[in-house]
Amino acid sequence: MSQAVLKLKKVIVDFSGFKAINQLDFAVQPTSVHFVIGPNGAGKTTLLDVVCGKTKATTGEIKLQERKELSKLTEDQIVHQGISRKFQAPSIFQNLTVIDNLEISMKQKKNLFSMIKAKWTNEQKKKINEMLELVGLKKVQHQQAGSLAHGQKQWLEIAMVLMQEPDIVLLDEPIAGMSKKERNKTGELITKIAKDRAVLIVEHDMDFVKEYADIVSVMHEGQLLFEGSMEEVQKDPTVREVYLGRKVEENVVN
Amino acid sequence: MLSIKGLEAGYEESMVIREIDMDVKENQVICVMGRNGVGKSTLLKTIIGILHPKKGSIHYQSEDITNARSSSRAQKGIGYVPQGREIFPKLTVYENLLIGLEAGNQKKVDEKIYDYFPILKDFAKRNGGDLSGGQQQQLAIARALVSNPSFLLLDEPTEGIQPNIVQEIQDVIVDIKNTSATSMILVEQNLDFVKSVADYLYVIDHGLVVYENPIDQVKDDEVYRYLSV
Amino acid sequence: MQNTIYQKLLSQRVIFSLIFLLLLAAPLFMSDFRLNLLGKFLAFAILAIGLDLLWGYTGVLSLGHGIFFGLGAYCMAMYLKLEATGGKLPDFMAWSGMGELPLIWIPFQFPIIAILLGILIPAIVALFLGYLTFRNRISGVYFTILSQALVLVVVTLFVGSQNLTGGTSGLTNFKTLFGFQVNAASTQTAFYLITVVVLGLVFFACRKLIKGRFGKILVGIRDGENRMRFLGYNPSAYKTFIYTLSAAIAGLAGMLFVLQVGIISPTMIGIIPSIEMVLWVALGGRGTLIGPIIGAVLVNAAKTGFSESYPDIWTYFLGLLFVLVVVFLPKGITGLFEKWSDRRKKQDVSSSVEVEKSYS
Amino acid sequence: ADNAASATDPEEGTETTEESESNEGNDGDTIKVGILHSLSGTMAISETSVQQAELLAIEEINENGGVLGKQLEPVIEDGASDWPTFAEKANKLLQQDEVATIFGGWTSASRKAMLPVVEEHNGLLFYPVQYEGMEDSPNIFYTGAAPNQQIVPAVDWLLENRGDSFFLLGSDYVFPRTANAAIRAQLENEGAELVGEEYTPLGHTDYNTVIAKIRNENPDVIFNTLNGDSNVAFFKQLKDAGITSDDITVLSVSVAEEEIKGIGADVIEGHLTSWNYYQTTDTPENEEFVASYQAEYGEDAVTADPIEAGYFGVYLWAKAVEEAGTTDVDEVREAAKGITFDAPNGTVTIDGDNQHVYKTVRIGEVQSDGMISELWQTEEPVKPDPYLDEYDWASDLSESLAE
Amino acid sequence: MNEIILTLFNGISLGSILLLIALGLAITFGLMNVINMAHGELIMVGAYITYVIQTIFMNYAPPEYFDLYFIISIPVALIVAAGIGMLLEVSLIRHLYKRPLDSLLATWGVGLILQQTARSIFGAPNVGVTSPSFLTGGLEVGSLILPYSRLFILGLSIVCLFSIFYYFYRTASGRRVRAVMQNRQMAECLGVSTRKVDMLTFAIGSGFAGVAGCALTLLGAIGPTIGTSYIIDAFMVVVVGGVGALFGAVSGAFGIGILNTIFEYVTNATLGKVLIFIVIIAFLQWRPSGLVMSRSRSLD
Ligand SMILES: Nc1ncnc2c1ncn2[C@@H]1O[C@H](COP(=O)(O)OP(=O)(O)OP(=O)(O)O)[C@@H](O)[C@H]1O
Ligand SMILES: Nc1ncnc2c1ncn2[C@@H]1O[C@H](COP(=O)(O)OP(=O)(O)OP(=O)(O)O)[C@@H](O)[C@H]1O
Numbered sequence A: 001m002s003q004a005v006l007k008l009k010k011v012i013v014d015f016s017g018f019k020a021i022n023q024l025d026f027a028v029q030p031t032s033v034h035f036v037i038g039p040n041g042a043g044k045t046t047l048l049d050v051v052c053g054k055t056k057a058t059t060g061e062i063k064l065q066e067r068k069e070l071s072k073l074t075e076d077q078i079v080h081q082g083i084s085r086k087f088q089a090p091s092i093f094q095n096l097t098v099i100d101n102l103e104i105s106m107k108q109k110k111n112l113f114s115m116i117k118a119k120w121t122n123e124q125k126k127k128i129n130e131m132l133e134l135v136g137l138k139k140v141q142h143q144q145a146g147s148l149a150h151g152q153k154q155w156l157e158i159a160m161v162l163m164q165e166p167d168i169v170l171l172d173e174p175i176a177g178m179s180k181k182e183r184n185k186t187g188e189l190i191t192k193i194a195k196d197r198a199v200l201i202v203e204h205d206m207d208f209v210k211e212y213a214d215i216v217s218v219m220h221e222g223q224l225l226f227e228g229s230m231e232e233v234q235k236d237p238t239v240r241e242v243y244l245g246r247k248v249e250e251n252v253v254n
Numbered sequence B: 001m002l003s004i005k006g007l008e009a010g011y012e013e014s015m016v017i018r019e020i021d022m023d024v025k026e027n028q029v030i031c032v033m034g035r036n037g038v039g040k041s042t043l044l045k046t047i048i049g050i051l052h053p054k055k056g057s058i059h060y061q062s063e064d065i066t067n068a069r070s071s072s073r074a075q076k077g078i079g080y081v082p083q084g085r086e087i088f089p090k091l092t093v094y095e096n097l098l099i100g101l102e103a104g105n106q107k108k109v110d111e112k113i114y115d116y117f118p119i120l121k122d123f124a125k126r127n128g129g130d131l132s133g134g135q136q137q138q139l140a141i142a143r144a145l146v147s148n149p150s151f152l153l154l155d156e157p158t159e160g161i162q163p164n165i166v167q168e169i170q171d172v173i174v175d176i177k178n179t180s181a182t183s184m185i186l187v188e189q190n191l192d193f194v195k196s197v198a199d200y201l202y203v204i205d206h207g208l209v210v211y212e213n214p215i216d217q218v219k220d221d222e223v224y225r226y227l228s229v
Numbered sequence C: 001m002q003n004t005i006y007q008k009l010l011s012q013r014v015i016f017s018l019i020f021l022l023l024l025a026a027p028l029f030m031s032d033f034r035l036n037l038l039g040k041f042l043a044f045a046i047l048a049i050g051l052d053l054l055w056g057y058t059g060v061l062s063l064g065h066g067i068f069f070g071l072g073a074y075c076m077a078m079y080l081k082l083e084a085t086g087g088k089l090p091d092f093m094a095w096s097g098m099g100e101l102p103l104i105w106i107p108f109q110f111p112i113i114a115i116l117l118g119i120l121i122p123a124i125v126a127l128f129l130g131y132l133t134f135r136n137r138i139s140g141v142y143f144t145i146l147s148q149a150l151v152l153v154v155v156t157l158f159v160g161s162q163n164l165t166g167g168t169s170g171l172t173n174f175k176t177l178f179g180f181q182v183n184a185a186s187t188q189t190a191f192y193l194i195t196v197v198v199l200g201l202v203f204f205a206c207r208k209l210i211k212g213r214f215g216k217i218l219v220g221i222r223d224g225e226n227r228m229r230f231l232g233y234n235p236s237a238y239k240t241f242i243y244t245l246s247a248a249i250a251g252l253a254g255m256l257f258v259l260q261v262g263i264i265s266p267t268m269i270g271i272i273p274s275i276e277m278v279l280w281v282a283l284g285g286r287g288t289l290i291g292p293i294i295g296a297v298l299v300n301a302a303k304t305g306f307s308e309s310y311p312d313i314w315t316y317f318l319g320l321l322f323v324l325v326v327v328f329l330p331k332g333i334t335g336l337f338e339k340w341s342d343r344r345k346k347q348d349v350s351s352s353v354e355v356e357k358s359y360s
Numbered sequence D: 001a002d003n004a005a006s007a008t009d010p011e012e013g014t015e016t017t018e019e020s021e022s023n024e025g026n027d028g029d030t031i032k033v034g035i036l037h038s039l040s041g042t043m044a045i046s047e048t049s050v051q052q053a054e055l056l057a058i059e060e061i062n063e064n065g066g067v068l069g070k071q072l073e074p075v076i077e078d079g080a081s082d083w084p085t086f087a088e089k090a091n092k093l094l095q096q097d098e099v100a101t102i103f104g105g106w107t108s109a110s111r112k113a114m115l116p117v118v119e120e121h122n123g124l125l126f127y128p129v130q131y132e133g134m135e136d137s138p139n140i141f142y143t144g145a146a147p148n149q150q151i152v153p154a155v156d157w158l159l160e161n162r163g164d165s166f167f168l169l170g171s172d173y174v175f176p177r178t179a180n181a182a183i184r185a186q187l188e189n190e191g192a193e194l195v196g197e198e199y200t201p202l203g204h205t206d207y208n209t210v211i212a213k214i215r216n217e218n219p220d221v222i223f224n225t226l227n228g229d230s231n232v233a234f235f236k237q238l239k240d241a242g243i244t245s246d247d248i249t250v251l252s253v254s255v256a257e258e259e260i261k262g263i264g265a266d267v268i269e270g271h272l273t274s275w276n277y278y279q280t281t282d283t284p285e286n287e288e289f290v291a292s293y294q295a296e297y298g299e300d301a302v303t304a305d306p307i308e309a310g311y312f313g314v315y316l317w318a319k320a321v322e323e324a325g326t327t328d329v330d331e332v333r334e335a336a337k338g339i340t341f342d343a344p345n346g347t348v349t350i351d352g353d354n355q356h357v358y359k360t361v362r363i364g365e366v367q368s369d370g371m372i373s374e375l376w377q378t379e380e381p382v383k384p385d386p387y388l389d390e391y392d393w394a395s396d397l398s399e400s401l402a403e
Numbered sequence E: 001m002n003e004i005i006l007t008l009f010n011g012i013s014l015g016s017i018l019l020l021i022a023l024g025l026a027i028t029f030g031l032m033n034v035i036n037m038a039h040g041e042l043i044m045v046g047a048y049i050t051y052v053i054q055t056i057f058m059n060y061a062p063p064e065y066f067d068l069y070f071i072i073s074i075p076v077a078l079i080v081a082a083g084i085g086m087l088l089e090v091s092l093i094r095h096l097y098k099r100p101l102d103s104l105l106a107t108w109g110v111g112l113i114l115q116q117t118a119r120s121i122f123g124a125p126n127v128g129v130t131s132p133s134f135l136t137g138g139l140e141v142g143s144l145i146l147p148y149s150r151l152f153i154l155g156l157s158i159v160c161l162f163s164i165f166y167y168f169y170r171t172a173s174g175r176r177v178r179a180v181m182q183n184r185q186m187a188e189c190l191g192v193s194t195r196k197v198d199m200l201t202f203a204i205g206s207g208f209a210g211v212a213g214c215a216l217t218l219l220g221a222i223g224p225t226i227g228t229s230y231i232i233d234a235f236m237v238v239v240v241g242g243v244g245a246l247f248g249a250v251s252g253a254f255g256i257g258i259l260n261t262i263f264e265y266v267t268n269a270t271l272g273k274v275l276i277f278i279v280i281i282a283f284l285q286w287r288p289s290g291l292v293m294s295r296s297r298s299l300d
C-alpha cells in the first residue's frame, strides 16, 4: 500500500474532562473510499473536526503527506492544503443562489486582493455547469439555496466541497435523509471522485458502506476499535455488539 | 383521529403540497415516503402548525385546528420530531426533556424514556448542543415522547442513528403502538423499516399523494417506481 | 432569469443617472440655504454608502461611525482653523495655556496633507480596531457595542483635551480654503457640486465592488462566517478591509461636511449621531447601496422639516417615523420599489433569515 | 405660521431670496425675531425657561404697541443641544426668515457655533448667559455676566470671608476651563492656595471619586463651574458623603433657582452662588417681572439670572430699534451704544466698547425654600471687562487671546 | 489605608449601580437578543414614578409617613415600567424577533417619543426628589463615611440579581424563557406559548429598568435625558460579562466599577474612561465572547 496522505498520531480531544477522542492513531490512504463507522458519540464527527481545524486537538499530531503539521494551521489554511469537508447538518448560504454558492466555493485564489479583481473565466463557467449537471441542481441553479429541500441542500454542499478540488474529502453523513435512488447516485459520485483523491466518509447506513467502502474503520469511545474490509467488520463480534446489532448480523449469516 | 382535507401549503408564493387528503385512525401508524423535496416535511410542518395552510382543513379529534397555534396543538397531544433535531443547544439534556413535558400534564420524566435511550441519563447535565448528531436525534425523539402524546409526527427519526439503535427506535415505535392508543405519521426513507412498523403507506410526489395502500398490500417495486421517477 | 437581471440593471442605471443629473442641477432652483442643507445631507449620504457596505453586505453593525466621520471632519477643520488664524495660535489653545502650535497640528498647515490625513487617519484607526477585534473573532453584538464604546472614549478624549481639539465647542469660525472665502455663496455652490460628484464616484465604485464575486463573498461572511473559513477564506481579513474602507469613506464625508457646515464638534460625532447614521441605512434599505443615500437625505430632510415646523415637539414625529418605517417597511424605502417589481421576491423571503444570522 | 414651511420645498427657497436684503425681518406689519434655544437634548433643562422669558418679553412689548408700531413675530427654532444645529438654525433664521435679530444660546459652545454665522450674514445675536469672556463680536450683544461681573468678585469675596484654600471643580469645556485659568491667576496674585482642580465630562453622574479627592485636600472653598445635570449628582453625593456647607463652602456660578429645584433645596441649602440677579432681588421691576412670569408659567415657576438676562435682552434690542428707527443691523448697533433699561436686577446699560452690559454683582446663599438670599452686592453696576484688562494679573491671559 | 478602602468601596458602589442598570438589559438584550435602545427611557420612567409618588406624599400624606414614599416607589416603578415594557413588546418588539437589529431602530424611536412625553408632562427642567431621611447621611467606619444611599443600592442590586437568577435558572417559567430564546419555533411546537413567554420576559427586563431608575433618584438628576447617560454603560457591562450570562454581567459590572474608580482616582474622570476602554479591548483579546463564554458546536 502506498504511504498515507493523512496520519493522526496519539490524538486526544478533551472537552472539559470528557475525551471525545482518546489516543487515536489513524491513517488515510490516497485514492481510497475510507468509511468511518461507530456508535453515536464515538467521536467520528470530532475526528473530522480536528482534521479540518474546527476543533483543536488537545495533544497529538496530525500530518499531511508525512510533512505538513495541520494542527498549527487555521481552517482556511487547511483548506488550501487540499482538505475539504462537508458538515453533518447541511450548511450552505441560504441567501445566495445555488450557482453563487458554487462560485464562491470553487478553487481559486481566495485572498482579499485577488478577489477584488476576480473575473469569470470560461473554464470556471464550464466547471460549474458540469458540477450542476453532476449533482442534478441545474434546474434550481438560480434558486435561493435556502429554499431547497433537505436532500437538495445535501447535494449542494457536496458540490461545494468538490468545487474546491481537494486531495482529501471529508464527508459527514452525506446521504442522511436521501432516498434510495439518491443514495446510489451519491455512491457512484463518491467512487468516481475517489479515483484521484482520498474520500473519508462518516456514515451509519451499512448497506451503503458495504457497497462502496474500500476500507472501513470502526470507532468506539474515541478510539479505533477495528479496521478492515466491510466483511471483516461485520464478522467482528465486538463491532456487532457495540454497533451493528441483530439485523445486520442476519444478512451477514445468509 | 386526525383528518386532513384538501390541504395546500407552501412557502410564500411557492405551493409545496397540494390537495392532500389523509385520515389517521386511533392507534394507527401512517407512513409517508417520497423523494427529496416532494413536501414530506412541509406536510408535517403544516400539521403541527409551523406553516399555515393556504387551503383545506385539519381536524384533530373532530376539532378544527386548521388555524390553531402550534403550542395549542401540542397541548392537545400532538408530538413532533422535526427533521434536523432542533435541540435547545444551551439547555442541558435534562432541561430539554423538561421542556418536552410542557405539552403534557405529568410533572416528571418517565423512567422508561431512559430505558429507551440510556445515554440521555449519562449526559443529563451536558448541553444539548454538545451532543453528537445521533445523540441529539435520540434526544429529539425522547423530548417528544416524555409528554405521552396521543399523536406523533416523526420526520425521518432514524437519520444519523447507529444501526442497533435504529432497531431500538423501531422497537420503541412498535412498543408505543402496542402499549398505548397513540397514532403516528412517520416520514421515512427506508422501506424495510416502514414495513416493520407501519399500518398504511402514502407516497407523495410533487405535493400530491400518488400511491397509498395498507402496508400488507404494498408491493416494493411499485413503491420504488414512484421513489425513483 | 438572466435577462430579468439585465433589465433590472438597465432600469436602475436610468434611475441613478436621472437622480444624479437632478442633483447637479439643484443650484439652479434652490436657495443658497437649502442648497447648503442638501449638500450636508449628501455628505451624510456618502457616509451611509460605506456603512451599508459594512452592515448591509458584510453584516457588521458599527454604532461608531461618527468617529470616523469626525476624524475626517477634524482634519479638514484643523487646516481651516490654521488658515483662519493666519499663523497665530487658535484662540482655544491660548486659553488652555498652550505655548506654541502642538506637534500634531503642524502637518495640518498644508491643505493637501490635511485632506489626505482626513481619509488616512480614520482608515488607520479602523484598521487597528478592526484587526484587533475581527482577528479574535469578536463579532456580532460584541463588536457593535465595542464600536459604541469607541465613540464614548474618543468623544471623551476630544472633549477632555481642549487644548488640542477645542473641546466641547469643537472647531469653527473658518475663513478661507485655497484662498477662496469658504462662506461665500459661490464657494458653497462649488462645495455642493464637489459633494455630488464624490457621492457619484463613491456610489459607482462600491456598486462595482459588490456586484462582482467579492460581493457574494461578503454575503457569505455575513450569513456564515465560519462556513467561509472551511471554503478557504479568511473572513477577518475581509471584514477588516470593509471596515477600513467604510471608515475612509466616512472620513471623506466628514471633510465635505465641515466645508459646508463650517463647524465640527464632539456632539456631531457622538453616540447619538452614530446611531442615527445606522438609521439612515436601515430606513433607506440596507444591502442596496442606493437605499442608504435615499435614507440619509430623507431622514435629515424630515428632521429639518419637523424641527422647523414643530420646534418644541418635533422629536415625537422623528421617533414615530422610525417606528413606522421599521414596522411597515422592513426592507426600508427601497423595499417598497422591490414590492412593486416582484423580481427580487426570493430575497425578500430570506431577508429575515439573513438578519437573524448576522446577529444570533 | 412661517415655521410650517416644509424643509424640502425649493419654491419657497427662491421666493425668500428674491426679497429685499435690507431692513431684515421688517416686512409688512410685523418684525420677525428669531428665538434659538435647545428645546430637546440635555441642555433643554436650562434653556427652555430662558426661551419662555424671551417670549414673555415679546408678548409684553406687543401688548404695548410693538416696535416701530409693528408687532414682533417670534420664529422659534430648536438648537437641540447640538452646536452644528445651532449654526444651521441661525443660518436658517438669517437667510430664510431674515429675522431682525436672534435671541438664543446658553453654552459658550453654542455661542461660538453661531458667531461665524451672525458675522457672515451681519445679523444680531443676544446671548443671555454668564460666560468666560475673551470675546466681543460686533454682531453679538452679551447680556449675561462677563468674568469680572461674576467670577472675579466672587473669588475676592470668598478670600475675604471664607478662607484661602480653593478647590476648582468644573465641567470639561471652554467656560469652566477658561474661567478657572483666570481664577488660578487671581489666586496666585492674592497669594491664596490652590489645592486641587478637577474636570468631569458634561453629564458626568458619579462624583464619589472627586469627593474623595476633595476630602483629602480638605479645602476651605470649592469653586464650582459644573454645568447642567452634573450639579445635581455632585451636590447630592456631597451631602451623602457627610460634607455640609459648614465644613466646606461651595460657590457655584452656574447654579440658579431653576437648577436648585432639580437638586433639592435641602441638599444644597447653605451653599453660595454668584450672579447678577436672584428671584428675591428687591426692585419694583423684579416684583412685576416675577409676578407676570409666574402668571404666565405657573405658581411654582421660578425666575433666575439667565432667565432675567434673556428677558431684558429683548427690551434692550427693542429700545435700540426704536432709537435707530429701523431694524437695520448696523444702525441698531450704533443706536444701542449706551442704551439703558430698568431691568429686574436694576438698571442695565449697554457698553458701547464691547456690547456687554453694566450689571450689579450679587453673592447669595441658598435657603431651605430653594430661594437665594443676597449676602453681598456691589454698590453700582459694574462695567463689563470681557478681557479682564483692568487686572494686571490677567495680562498674560488676555494678551495671548487678543485675536 | 483609608484611601484604599474608600476607593474600593466607591468602586463596588459604582459596580452595584452599573449592575442595577444592566440587569434589565441582561434580560432583554442578553437573553432575548433585543437591542432595546429605549431601556434608558424605562429607567427614566422609574425615576419620574418616584418623583410623582413623592409629590403625592408631600401633598396628601402626613409628614411623618413621608419616607414611606420611597419604599412604595420601588414596586410601583417596577410594575409601571414592566407594564410599559409589556405594551412595547406586544405592539412592536413582537413583530421584530426575526430582525433584532430593526428592534434597535424602532426602540430608538420609542426612546425619542418617551423622552418628549416626559418633557411634555413634567417640563424640560430637572425635577427634584428628596431622599428619604433614613437614606441620608452615612455609616461611619473609622474615619470614613459610607453613605447609606450607596449601601442601599448595593443591597438592592444584590437582591434583584438573586431574584432574577432564581427565576431564570431555578423555575419552570424561567426554563421556558431560555428555551424560547434559543429556538422559538421548536419551543412553540412543544407546547410552550411563546407569546406569553416573550411578553413576560420583556416585561421583567423593563421592570428592573424601572427599579434602577427609582434607585438613581438617590444619586443624580431626574430629567428627560437621564436615560441616555446610563444606557451605554449598561450595554458595556452586559458585553464584558458575556451576552446571555447573568453572572457575567455581575463580574462585568464590578470589574468595570472598581477599575473605573481606581483609574479616575489616580488620573481624572476623562482619562479614567479611556483607560477602561483600553482594558476592555485588551480583555476581549483574551476572552472574545465575554467573561462567561458559552461554547457551542453549531457552525454559526
Ligand atoms: N463541545 C463539546 N463539549 C462536550 N462534549 C462534546 C463536545 N463535542 C462533542 N462532544 C461529545 O463527544 C462525543 C463525540 O461526539 P461526535 O459528534 O464526534 O460523535 P459522532 O461519532 O459524530 O456521533 P454521531 O454518529 O451521532 O454523529 C459525544 O459524546 C459528544 O457528546
Ligand atoms: N424554508 C423554505 N422556503 C422556501 N421553500 C422551501 C423551504 N423549505 C422547503 N422548501 C421547498 O419545499 C419543497 C419541499 O421541501 P420539504 O423539506 O418538505 O421536502 P421533503 O420531502 O421533506 O424532502 P427531504 O426528504 O429532503 O426532507 C422543496 O422543494 C423545497 O425547495
Ligand SMILES: NC(N)=O
Binding pocket: D106, D107, D108, D109, D129, D130, D131, D132, D175, D227, D254
Ligand atoms: N457660558 C456657559 N455657562 O457655558
Ligand SMILES: [Mg+2]
Binding pocket: A044, A045, A046, A088, A172, A202, B132, B133, B134
Ligand atoms: Mg457525527
Ligand SMILES: [Mg+2]
Binding pocket: A150, B040, B041, B042, B083, B155
Ligand atoms: Mg424533509
